[in-house]
Amino acid sequence: MLANKNQAVVSGLLGLGIASLAVATALPFNDRIEYRIGNRIESQPAWLVPPKAEFRAISRGYGGIKILLSLLATGGMVTVMLIARKEGEQEPIRQRIKAYKKQAYEFDFAAESAFSMAQTQQRYKKLLEADEVAIEGEIEQAYLESMGITQQQQPALTGTATLDSTTHPGDKVEQQATPDAIEPEQPPQPNSPKMPVLTNYPSVLIYGAPGSGKTTFAEQEVKRRLAAGHRVIVCDPHAAYGAWQGCSVVGGGMNYAAIDAKLEWFATEVRRRYKRIESEPNPTFQPLTLCCDEFTNWAGRCSAASEFFQSALSDIRKAKMFGLIVSHTRTMAGLANAAGMAKLRDEALLEVELLGQQCPKTGDAVPRYEAVIKLPGMPLNKRFILQVSKLSEPNNHQPTKQDSADLDPIARLDKNTSVDDVSDTQINTSEKPSGTDYTLPEQNTGNLANPYGKGADGSNGSEGLDTSEALNQSLNGFLAEVIAENLPPVFADDFPLKKHERRVQLAKLVIAKNLGKQKTIFLLWGVTDGGRNHQRYVDARAMLERLMGGDEDAS
Amino acid sequence: MYSEFDSDFDYLNSETPQQFEQQNQAKAPEVTNIERFWMLTGNWGEFGSYFGVGLSVSLVVRAIPALIPAAVILIPAVSLGLAVFSFSSEGAAKLRSQLILIAVGTALIAGNWDTWQAWIIANSQMLIFSFALIVITVGFVAAQVWSKLSNVSK
Numbered sequence: 021m022l023a024n025k026n027q028a029v030v031s032g033l034l035g036l037g038i039a040s041l042a043v044a045t046a047l048p049f050n051d052r053i054e055y056r057i058g059n060r061i062e063s064q065p066a067w068l069v070p071p072k073a074e075f076r077a078i079s080r081g082y083g084g085i086k087i088l089l090s091l092l093a094t095g096g097m098v099t100v101m102l103i104a105r106k107e108g109e110q111e112p113i114r115q116r117i118k119a120y121k122k123q124a125y126e127f128d129f130a131a132e133s134a135f136s137m138a139q140t141q142q143r144y145k146k147l148l149e150a151d152e153v154a155i156e157g158e159i160e161q162a163y164l165e166s167m168g169i170t171q172q173q174q175p176a177l178t179g180t181a182t183l184d185s186t187t188h189p190g191d192k193v194e195q196q197a198t199p200d201a202i203e204p205e206q207p208p209q210p211n212s213p214k215m216p217v218l219t220n221y222p223s224v225l226i227y228g229a230p231g232s233g234k235t236t237f238a239e240q241e242v243k244r245r246l247a248a249g250h251r252v253i254v255c256d257p258h259a260a261y262g263a264w265q266g267c268s269v270v271g272g273g274m275n276y277a278a279i280d281a282k283l284e285w286f287a288t289e290v291r292r293r294y295k296r297i298e299s300e301p302n303p304t305f306q307p308l309t310l311c312c313d314e315f316t317n318w319a320g321r322c323s324a325a326s327e328f329f330q331s332a333l334s335d336i337r338k339a340k341m342f343g344l345i346v347s348h349t350r351t352m353a354g355l356a357n358a359a360g361m362a363k364l365r366d367e368a369l370l371e372v373e374l375l376g377q378q379c380p381k382t383g384d385a386v387p388r389y390e391a392v393i394k395l396p397g398m399p400l401n402k403r404f405i406l407q408v409s410k411l412s413e414p415n416n417h418q419p420t421k422q423d424s425a426d427l428d429p430i431a432r433l434d435k436n437t438s439v440d441d442v443s444d445t446q447i448n449t450s451e452k453p454s455g456t457d458y459t460l461p462e463q464n465t466g467n468l469a470n471p472y473g474k475g476a477d478g479s480n481g482s483e484g485l486d487t488s489e490a491l492n493q494s495l496n497g498f499l500a501e502v503i504a505e506n507l508p509p510v511f512a513d514d515f516p517l518k519k520h521e522r523r524v525q526l527a528k529l530v531i532a533k534n535l536g537k538q539k540t541i542f543l544l545w546g547v548t549d550g551g552r553n554h555q556r557y558v559d560a561r562a563m564l565e566r567l568m569g570g571d572e573d574a575s
Numbered sequence: 576m577y578s579e580f581d582s583d584f585d586y587l588n589s590e591t592p593q594q595f596e597q598q599n600q601a602k603a604p605e606v607t608n609i610e611r612f613w614m615l616t617g618n619w620g621e622f623g624s625y626f627g628v629g630l631s632v633s634l635v636v637r638a639i640p641a642l643i644p645a646a647v648i649l650i651p652a653v654s655l656g657l658a659v660f661s662f663s664s665e666g667a668a669k670l671r672s673q674l675i676l677i678a679v680g681t682a683l684i685a686g687n688w689d690t691w692q693a694w695i696i697a698n699s700q701m702l703i704f705s706f707a708l709i710v711i712t713v714g715f716v717a718a719q720v721w722s723k724l725s726n727v728s729k
Contacts, residue, residue, distance in 0.1 A: 024609065027612060034616055034619060034620060037620075037623050037627070041626060041627060044630060044686065045630065045685045045686045049689055049690070050637075050689065050690075064693060064696065065693050068693050068697050083638055084638075086686075087631065087634045087635060090627055090630040090686070091631050093623065094627025094628055094630075097620050097621075097622075097624040098624045098627075099620075100616055100617075100619070100623070101617055101620030102620075104616040104617030108610060108613035108614055108617055111607070111613060
């Protein structure tokens with residue numbers, strides 16, 4: 021196959037040229053005379069004919085044709101030479117261009133593929149975002165319904181973003197419709213979701229981020245169950261001293277072996293009860309709740325945890341036994357690695373996800389007092405949000421709006437402990453310590469003799485506490501919160517205890533925990549070593565030593 | 576030739592480092608068939624051009640007898656000059672001058688065969704005498720040389 025049309029031209033011209041040259045060469049040029057001399061007949065050009073020869077015939081020469089053919093052949097050969105030389109020079113360039121075209125085609129193909137892939141990716145991304153928006157819309161709708169705003173009222177909210185938009189004439193929100201849409205005191209609709217009674221479900225999973233209030237919520241539920249006559253066993257590897265009052269606490273001090281033994285006992289108890297159900301008519305059992313705190317940590321440490329989780333989902337309901345599982349997550353990895361139980365978890369577990377938020381003052385994680393509820397068998401996108409009460413007991417003090425952000429953790433104190441001592445009224449009394457109570461001497465008056473500020477003068481009261489036992493319980497509650505860093509430093513302005521004596525007593529309790537000097541100083545004064553704080557840290561360390569030496573008022 | 580899209584060094588397909596080194600050395604440029612075609616036709620076109628020029632010139636001279644004296648002088652002179660140039664030059668110029676000599680010489684002999692034939696017939700007696708003289712002379716000289724050399728070897 022010819023790669024170039026000039027190949028045919030050159031081939032043809034070359035063939036013609038060779039043929040022409042051959043013909044021009046072969047033909048005789050001059051006329052020849054055939055003659056007879058003696059008995060010989062010869063043929064020679066005219067000038068070679070001997071004078072005595074007898075003329076016989078004449079044959080014509082082809083001189084003109086030879087010249088013409090040779091000239092044409094010469095021109096053809098020159099043309100062939102020029103075309104071939106030119107094509108020979110251009111051929112490598114042509115092949116390079118061809119190679120570049122091939123590369124460009126391949127690159128173009130690759131680029132087109134990449135472009136197509138990017139387009140596909142974008143399309144799926146948009147689909148995913150649309151899905152997420154749809155799910156968020158459903159959650160938002162459920163949330164609004166949980167707040168008592170019906171689906172019919174929700175569209176009216178869209179135009180109430182600004183005051184101007186609500187008053188501007190022609191706005192799509194009608195004046196009559198607005199009060200209905202934003203009325204906060206509207207009684208709950210009959211079909212609005214409510215917090216389910218947890219004891220109606222054999223197993224409840226409480227989960228959420230650290231600081232979201234899981235343990236507090238579980239404590240409230242445990243108290244309710246105790247009040248309802250349940251026997252409650254708490255397996256808590258992080259149990260603090262005095263926590264879970266009224267319950268049998270197992271596994272404190274990270275004793276996972278004890279928890280494992282208790283789980284096996286639980287399984288035995290399940291079997292024992294079912295044997296009674298099988299053998300006795302209408303047996304009665306005391307309801308038994310096993311509360312599993314920090315369930316996230318059990319996987320790999322408690323061999324019976326997975327079996328217990330499975331049993332809690334399927335076996336225990338008729339035996340009047342209940343599981344209260346507190347975990348950080350709802351994934352199976354966080355639920356004792358119970359492989360193959362995800363479907364059963366979705367179908368049989370009441371899930372309460374507690375939401376947290378960041379405290380605007382301290383930056384710490386604090387509860388939002390909102391829970392996302394997933395009833396057994398409910399798909400994830402149908403979950404609904406409910407508000408969770410902050411205090412378990414209705415008689416307890418409700419923090420005011422102004423100090424609620426700081427005082428929320430106090431709600432976790434025992435019900436005997438009154439927190440009236442931190443009320444606004446108390447803060448506003450003349451005995452309120454000055455804002456420099458905890459400040460370091462050089463920042464205050466430079467008087468080292470009074471390291472704890474003017475509040476060291478103390479007060480004669482017990483900050484509203486009636487008995488020493490109640491006082492100790494209160495201080496223990498504060499101590500736990502201080503150590504957990506849920507409260508400001510003990511000698512900070514905004515620390516809930518305002519009486520200096522109470523702060524000193526609390527500081528001694530902190531010191532007794534032997535947390536180390538740096539940690540203790542941080543908890544008491546909020547000062548860390550290094551940098552510009554060095555001098556403050558040195559002074560705080562001196563005050564700590566004086567405090568440890570019993571110099572309470574240091575006056 | 577351009578089997579790899581994004582790399583000139585196919586190190587992944589090299590079984591040994593030596594193979595990789597050889598692969599990376601400068602390769603002699605490959606000649607494609609189309610390039611061979613152009614070279615072949617180009618060379619024969621060039622030869623044909625010289626041949627045609629020689630043939631045409633010789634025929635034109637024969638057609639115009641007044642040019643014969645000039646041609647008899649110029650053609651040997653140009654041929655001699657070209658031969659000297661061919662000996663003294665190198666490379667493409669040497670090849671081209673040799674090609675011209677061969678092509679034109681061939682054209683002069685082959686294109687005028689009838690003239691040469693007539694000339695040989697017309698001068699046959701002289702040619703025979705010259706041939707005999709040359710044979711006798713060369714034979715005598717060769718015999719003398721051979722004899723001397725033979726004596727030396729003994």
